[in-house]
Amino acid sequence: MVAIGDVARLAGVSKATASRALSGNGYVADETRRRVESAAADIGYIASPDAASLVTGRTKNVGVVIPFVNRWFFGEVLEGIERALLAAGYDLTLYNLSERGRPERTRVFEFFLARKRVDAVIAVGVDLDESEVAALERREKALVCLGGSGGAAARLSIDDRAVGQLATEHLLHLGHSRIAHLAGIGAGGQLDTVHGRRRHGYLDAMAAAGHSPSPADIVETDMTMPGGYRAALQLLGHPGPRPTALFAASDEVAFGAMRAAERLGITVPRDLSIVGVDGHEYAEMFDLTTVEQYPGEQGRSAVDVVLRLLGDESVADPLPDSGAPMPTRLVVRSSSTAAPR
Amino acid sequence: MVAIGDVARLAGVSKATASRALSGNGYVADETRRRVESAAADIGYIASPDAASLVTGRTKNVGVVIPFVNRWFFGEVLEGIERALLAAGYDLTLYNLSERGRPERTRVFEFFLARKRVDAVIAVGVDLDESEVAALERREKALVCLGGSGGAAARLSIDDRAVGQLATEHLLHLGHSRIAHLAGIGAGGQLDTVHGRRRHGYLDAMAAAGHSPSPADIVETDMTMPGGYRAALQLLGHPGPRPTALFAASDEVAFGAMRAAERLGITVPRDLSIVGVDGHEYAEMFDLTTVEQYPGEQGRSAVDVVLRLLGDESVADPLPDSGAPMPTRLVVRSSSTAAPR
């Protein structure tokens, strides 16, 4: 291993000076700096981050806890975080979180994140419980939450209630009155979650228009395409009058619903209008009307907040729009149309 | 920060003994071990991995380089790797790689991975160039490749040529003779890649059956659903006789092709049989015949190999089936049927 002592010897300076020259901390004569830099380059020296963090107390490493990697929203967020972190010279240590209460999940908070290996934690779409937040606080980890719930810490998120409301109002505006909702699991029970808030926005919009959806018109499902497919089969396969419009809590659910409609001989949008949420990369191909969000950007913003919490000066301060919900936008495509007369 | 000295003082032993008791290395009286353990638990002590790695030379951290996170195969592999690494007490540091030659990519190999922060690297589906492999070797990082190409190191992969051959033979066996292929970008040019090998298997099977596909029957595309959609529109929209079967290089491409067929009024499988590759979580919903592979398992196996290279004794040795290709399996669903007479 080539160490800083080797660089110092080659450049004819002390280790302290070599360190200062390479890190940019403290005064070093230009000429000395150049000599040190070329010595380092000659022997391929790169400082050991572990040795440095031992003395500085900073690891330049951020832990990301995330429940899925393989769902569009989460994957996009993760890529956004990764790019931003790397650009800032930070590492990303990934913890794929299982459900609450599972021992592997406990171990992530009590062991992996509790060690002095990460400076901060970004929690993406996770519903943190109190003991988890407490574990992080005890170890003085900066915490930034993106979506999800729990943790009084810095939180970035879209306004999920407003998203549900907007999607529903779009359908109401098209003249629909019987509008069903394919909600995420637990939407009815837990109000303080993404799913609960989207459902709430839907109900608000319906109530404001003087409609009160029957319980049968709200079906909870996994936020996946097969989940949406099954839920929509159940919703639409029922004999008797059908809803004329559907608000799906995510685009993947909407795609599944489109396929279910097709299977049942229901033509979209003639017989059924569908609106999703996400702006999934496949939305355009499916001609899906959706409320877009921008997870890659959200990830990048979460990194900005983390870096600011860690006192990195290179980050603009104050952050633009801090505190405001992250942007969303209704994109109308041909999956939604005027209600049949 | 609570350090090992605090534990030692509380337990009334030296730091050396506390270290031995907690790590399990070296002899410690049972009674002493219990005292140290309970002292550590009392004050919430967890060893700093950075300090430990400074002296052991081991970081217990593995770098994963991967070109996508948001494609089904890659996401599954990543989750498999993550679970296996965590179970072994290792961290996973994620590097989302861009294309060859991009400066961010160079920086990953020359800086991030070159530092003493990871013990080993798992490259998932990346075509490594020589300088990248050399950079890793110079720093003595264990390297395990999963798919992709380049690097003489330990490599795990399915037999992509055999996969292409099997999918094609399935269609031939059903009586098809004009079978098109939706291949990955670069399949025709680079033989030593996943795409190139699948295409090669297709051509081998066709040749063995006495057919020589016209160049127009092989279309290269992005390995995505929209990519498959566009490529299939191009392939199938052409006036004149159409192929009766299609081998898509991935399930997502196959899904896109199914949608294109529908749009063109071509009924699957009556007018067109389709076979994919992957065993994507949506394959069942789409009734897609496919050659399944098991990326989660592949990720786990890659971790086994890494741990073995790092000399971890807890891993079975020798590994089952070492050197053999990873398993795949043809799963027949209703997207493929007998050729029209």
Added chain:
DNA sequence: CTGAAAGCGCTTACAG
């Protein structure tokens, strides 16, 4: 079975 000491590779006051 246990402890004192050295040392891993850095950075940072402290002098000069």
Added chain:
DNA sequence: CTGAAAGCGCTTACAG
């Protein structure tokens, strides 16, 4: 502007 020294938190020979 530069160097000598201390020290971050661990682990590991080396004695005993």
